[in-house]
Amino acid sequence: MRHRNGGFKLGRNTSHRRALLRNLVTSVVLNDRVHTTLTKAKAAKPLVEKMITLGKKGSVHDRRQALAYLMTAESVDRLFETVAPRYGDRAGGYSRIVRTGPRQGDASEMAFLELLGAEQDLSEKAQKRAEARAKRREEMQKQMAESGRAEPSEPGTEP
DSSP states (O other): OOTTOOSOOTTSOHHHHHHHHHHHHHHHHHHSEEEEEHHHHHHHHHHHHHHHHHHHHOOHHHHHHHHHHSSOHHHHHHIIIIIGGGGTTOOSOOEEEEEEEEOTTTOOEEEEEEETTOHHHHHHHHHHHHHHHHHHHHHHHHHHHHTTOOOOOOTTOOO
16 A cells, blocks of 8 residues: 555656656756646656755755756756846745646646746747747748749749
């Protein structure tokens, strides 16, 4: 019987589960948001909160503990320099889970695990991606015009 044995098993053995959660937490620290299954998000959320708490304390010992858990030194630097100072006056609740509906392939419930207060950073990233996409599109059309090809017509219209 498993009475009062809490925690998320995630259908993995211990080492695989630990690696999965470490990767998720590292991704959240680096990107401010990660799209994953609801169960994985629920399992990773307390670990993200703990890492931010370590970042807020800011001692050398806390930095070493974060480095032992997070996968890259870059993520530790970002945690202590960018992410943790954002929550200096907040006593907890640094992240949220936003459900996004079922996944197409297996109908697994999906969700975003994101840091609060990162909306501005995320919107700036999305805007930069959109600008880069538009620039690539313009370059492609210019190349097609130079090579003598006609621009692709709209679907349903005749050339």
